[in-house]
Amino acid sequence: MSDVTRDDFVVSFKPHTGYDAPLLAMKDATAAGLADKVAAAEATALFATIANADKAFKAAYNLGVTLGATPVQHPNTVQAQQAAPVSAPAGPPPGMTAPTCPHGTKAWKTGGGNGKREWKAWMCPAPKGAPDQCPPEWVK
Numbered sequence: 001m002s003d004v005t006r007d008d009f010v011v012s013f014k015p016h017t018g019y020d021a022p023l024l025a026m027k028d029a030t031a032a033g034l035a036d037k038v039a040a041a042e043a044t045a046l047f048a049t050i051a052n053a054d055k056a057f058k059a060a061y062n063l064g065v066t067l068g069a070t071p072v073q074h075p076n077t078v079q080a081q082q083a084a085p086v087s088a089p090a091g092p093p094p095g096m097t098a099p100t101c102p103h104g105t106k107a108w109k110t111g112g113g114n115g116k117r118e119w120k121a122w123m124c125p126a127p128k129g130a131p132d133q134c135p136p137e138w139v140k
């Protein structure tokens with residue numbers, strides 16, 4: 001009788017009745033499952049994330065409409081293109097030796113700039129997202 005592929009329980013959230021209100025819809029096959037999802041949304045502050053994203057989206061949209069702003073490349077992309085050729089990746093500063101970890105020799109990475117706080121760190125060579133990847137070794 002029960003069809004687990006069907007989401008019979010659906011709830012949608014809108015912060016206000018305006019046509020431009022963001023809409024969050026959640027579905028689940030069971031009431032208990034849906035209750036879990038709603039609780040998870042609250043626990044992870046998903047509503048606040050949606051509110052912030054909605055605000056950012058509308059601000060960017062209005063900029064495009066009123067000022068004629070056009071999309072630009074993400075600053076990180078631009079920065080990468082201006083960097084040294086791929087064949088000669090930027091190495092660590094002179095006098096610094098790459099530390100090692102159980103995964104191998106750590107890689108020198110930098111980021112930030114363009115108004116963002118700059119950072120420098122030695123990064124574990126384990127694949128990104130690996131559960132045993134060592135935390136970044138920040139350099140001041």
Ligand SMILES: [Zn+2]
Pocket residue numbers: 101102103104124125126132133134
């Ligand atoms: Zn490591």
